[in-house]
Amino acid sequence: MASFPIEIMATGSATDPPPLIPVAGDLAQGHVALQQRPWHSRWRLSSIGDFAERALGASGFDRAPWIAVSLCFGISLWFLLDNPWQWSALIGSCGLAALGGWLMIRQTDLKQFGMAVVAVSLAVGFGTGLIWARSATIGAEALPAPQVQWYQGRVLEREEQPSRDRIRLVLAVRDAEAGEARKIRINVPLERARDDLRENAVVRFRARLMPPAPPMVPGAYNFARRAWFDGYAATGSVLGEIELVEPPPPPTGLAAVQRFLSGHVRDRVDGSAGTIAAAFASGDRGAITEADEEAMRDAGLTHLLSISGLHVSAIIAAAYILSLKLLALWPWLALRVRLPLVAAGIGALAGIGYTLLTGAEVPTVRSCAAAVLVLIALALGREPLSLRMVAVAAVFVLLLWPESLVGPSFQMSFAAVIAIVALHNAEPVKRFLAPREEGWFAHVGRRALMLLVTGLVIEIALMPIVLFHFHRAGVYGALANVIAIPLVTFISMPLIAIALALDAVGLGEPVWWLVGQSLDLLLGIAHFTSSQPGAVKLMPQMGLGTLSLFVAGGLWLALWKGRRRLLGFAPVAAGTLLLLLTPVPDILISGDGRHVGIAEDNRLIMLRESRSDYARDNLMELAGMSGEPVTITDWPGAQCSRDFCTVTIQRGGRDWHVLMARSRDRVEERALAAACERSHIVIADRWLPRSCRPQWLKADRRFLGQSGGLALFLEEERFTSVAQGEGEHGWWRGREKGARR
Template sequence: MLWDRLIVEGRNLNRRLGKSGFLDRAFSRIRLFYLCVLCFGLGIATYFLPDYEPPEWIWLAIIGALPATLILSAGLMSLTRFVRFGAVLLLAGLFFCGFGFIKYRAENAGTVMLERELFGAPFKGCVAEIEPHRQGARLTFREVEVPWLGNGKTPSGLRLTTRQEDVFDIGDCIEGRAALLPSSGALHPDGYNFARQNYFRGIGASGFMMGDAEKIDAGGALVRGSLTEAWTRLWNGLRLDLIRSIKAYLPEDEQALVIVFLTGQKGKLTEQQQESMRQSGLAHLLAISGLHMGLLAGILFGGTRFMLALWPALALRYPIKKLSAVVAFAGCFLFLQLIGAPVPAQRAFIMIGFALGAILLDRNPFSFRLVFVAALGVMILAPEVVVSASFQLSFAAVLALVSFYQTIARADWVHRLKNAELEGRPGAVLSLLPGAVTGQVLWWLCSLFLCSLVASLATLPFVAYHFQNISLMGIPANMLAVPWTGAVVMPLVLVCLVALPLGMGEPFVRMLSWSLDQLLLIAEFFGAFSLGAVHVPPLGVEGLLLLLLIFLWLVLIEGPLRWAALLVVPFWAIRIVAQPQPVMLVDEKAKLIAFRDEESIVVSTLRSERFARNIWKDYWGSDQIIDFQKAAVTSERINCDPSGCLVHFDSPEQEEAFDVALSFSPNSLRQDCRNADLVIARYPVYRFSCEVPLFDRRVLGKTAGIALWPEDTGHSGYSITALNGKALEPSGEKRPWER
């Protein structure tokens, strides 16, 4: 391997130190291919870091220089003296290749985003996807027409909620009226960007339908479009038929979890169900991912091989192991299409495909190479998912598990445990346990605990970054829930998928519903503990990058040198504790304004903007929320009257407080400008000069909201950024999903 050349000097250093092979063993897992995949992904992630779109000349420079760079690196790596320089040049080229690849993907996505809210807007569109929802159904429309919008401004796709359940079919073209809402950006610093997600999915606006819509062409879209679109509509239709069968067999309160495990659609889950799964650390079971795909592949592979082995004439003449691998691959592919191919399932399918392919080629199916090939495949298919929680959590868990099990596979205590004798025999490890308990059973229980522990610890920091909450009850909850899912739930899922199209699925659907009720009981039990979920301060992008380096060092380095990464953890923890947090958040319409007051969060309204309010609650980690009127009575920090409120913040640079005026009426604007250090107006302001920074509804719309931060420098002790934590005025062109 080329990497062997890269560590020649390391071997020489080993000899000089008198520790033969120490660095070789430490870096033996790392291959040049792994570093290439990491640099490609790092280039993709770097594209999303700036708050503006990289200029066009960077893209042109990459296109011009990349081929020459790769050719030069290949030539240098063929020369022993320059192999290291050639490898570094190759990694740099792949970094820019990833950057240019996602730049090309973003520029050519071609999604037209809605610019402003429209209420009661007439529209026409063809149904491309139907998802179950608590309030009816959620429809995704293509071939959209909105007469109120001119050419070039009509959203590429719509995602609307309707109360008309089981009325429309895939391919129906309909017309009606809807409230169309533009996609929002990140609702807090380093938060999830909903506009970016919808842009890459081809959805230009969301909202809800007003009144009943009418079909104008039943199934009209089925005869139009490309082969890929026809394939997608086919599976969307099959998924819809499956959901309708489930609804026919089960009462409404039992449908949600069954629909999730059979189709991957989570729209019908209640808030209580989602909260129970999240508090207990079992929310990953609601996302069809490696666990589900792996169990399904194992059931198909083992079951097919067992059935074929019962036929001696076939088992003795044909490679039934390879035939079973083909059946398992086909079953996983069909299941992937049925659930809509989410990112975790794509990653799992690619890994399972290579593992089953290795069986066909009589090779070892489990290795780091398999994980990195799967990562590369996902990044090529959908490079934007690199910055998503699902991608990071999936690969963090798998990398940690592969690293851990490759390490302990050589441990002596593992072999002694697996080969433990039965009770009563000399030297038995299990002499105190019942005779039926063997070392293999104990190893299975031990590996179950270790698997849950390693996966939980590996994903813990990434969960903390994306959700600001970690579950301390996840390990014991997973020790019960994962075996139940593998032994009972997934076999019933497979039986239901076979029986439902044949019209014989009712008894199996009811059995699956019962098994999922038991899973929910486990979640409710562990989620009820007070330590079920713990708030974690925001990590920030810098904290995430440092965390990623620590994680990769731990999983890719072998031997004692691996634990050197733990020396950085205290500095990382100090960095997290010292990470500043905004003291006030204002949304883009000034409808929702919130600030922290000791242990509670004070908000401008408890009646509307529930979605953003819940996200801010999780971001700040407080369950106590009160409105301005109540806070004005109980707190000295805020004073309110009918025309607005005045909020006081302690200023480290001044003896007087830093005052923020929240103006609800233009009549008080002049006085607010005289008395406050910052003015936020809920209405548009025209031709008015204010002595202090003034953010009216128009300015807030341009910045997508603002955040107020404490700082040690400056005359006021506070700084203002956009709501997503970026600069108020980006130094470059807007992102494609913000235009």
């Protein structure tokens, strides 16, 4: 049972032989033995060290990928550990371990093992220090409390979101009380969104601002952490009209080009296909409808909407191949210049330009870096698809944005790339894809089969990550991707490029029609796949330990060589077992106490009917349920008054009586105390008096202010809280109220 605050819980051995009395000869031998330092011999003959040395030598240990993994491990430990003294102790321990590895190299035969210890220790310590420094330098302290007032600030960014009937502005405003500038993000309804509300305009407005929200319940999206690293002090909505104090300069730069390109594409292609085409051309996803986004997600095709590896690789590959073929038509140049080197430079410029045009988001920059490394390898005649190249790209991204490690985009992208490279570098796959004398049909069939197998491997690699972050995953994604990836890569994107080029002379309309047809087919595949029975797998919150087993097993399978790589299946099997045994929370309580979800008879009972989908969707996802929830007033087993509701839940062979507050009106204290005494759990979005003493848990505003949202598991008589995973990191406001694990 978890522990709760008081107000909530009622050298030598007996069998050793006797020492022998030494004689003079023995003393002389002992003196010689001391000069030979027998502890060094024991260290050198250590069975663990020898085994590690032999294993590293026999398996062709490549340090580069494991150094990248160690860097990731150091960054992740900073997020997992609670406070600065633990981070400092970790960095110090890594330094001592590196010193020990250096001594192994200098004074023993464990050269490879010592080098591995030094490299891994330094990478782990550097990763911890890197993310700590990043947090300290760019982290933005949140507003202390919600507030409504007038602000004046300069527009930094403008994001179009017509599918949500709004635009989003990022501004730098002056805080008169703090005497410093703050970066905020506000939503502006479309009816108030003028064209002059763009970058570098100075505006005055009245807005309601909120501190960035922490996870609503354990396992939910942590916007407070994201806002901390993005520099947002608050988010909110504008109230009334926006006054233009200083007009913006004429639109210039990539932002203006991106906005023009997005509008131009949507004007040429109608409907949902136009919104997808605009995303491919400019990276603008703001016009994609929620229904289309959900269908693409449940069909396993969301990666096609994010400008990342597939799109950047297609652009770079097209530029590389076209330039190589065209330059080869010039004999004078072909005889004097290495054409692959020139084509690689042209492909790199095309990829960088496309990355900048589409917003230079982290996934795009990461993909561009990896693709440029592949071009460099091609130009130098090296193996282009290697795990070492993937490791270099990962380190490059983490040096710039170490916080991206804990986001789903980084994890999913690199998991997919590692799976692809490891699969295609396996000897059976190389033999299967090796050139041979065969007909066209057999050649295409082998490639199609390999594409399907690759899709299946990617789906298996991504499934734990998707379930951990989103609590749902498409089951038929591999089948959908067999058609969707070639469709986008070889038809839709080339057609978009050709149509944009032909628009310069007014001849692009027929090609735009073909673009619309191809993207309508893509959306049709997404909606058809997502609507099939069993197409979506729902899962309650997966534990971090379970995800760690999958990650460790997958990395071992991908990065190790020889038969020892098969040991990676052991943690994967253990993770699969834990995943199947993941319990569904019996009760979910939001951090403010206003929203409560109770899992009963495969239905979710909600305390309040939320006016927005945010609370409902979070509770449904974390409970691993689909369908429409039921409000507690409509549940037959509940009894409600104007101020409170009670419901009885059977778990573990006993009845649990739950009392939940519905209003903030004053209640007679004696009656409340009597009701609390009869209840096991009391939940309220206000402070309750000390006389309210339930039998197990009192989750009122005082307690929730320290713990954050809660997930209750009644049969095990335990709960998890948001605070348990936050520690003393800057974005967690509960640390100011004494929240501890």
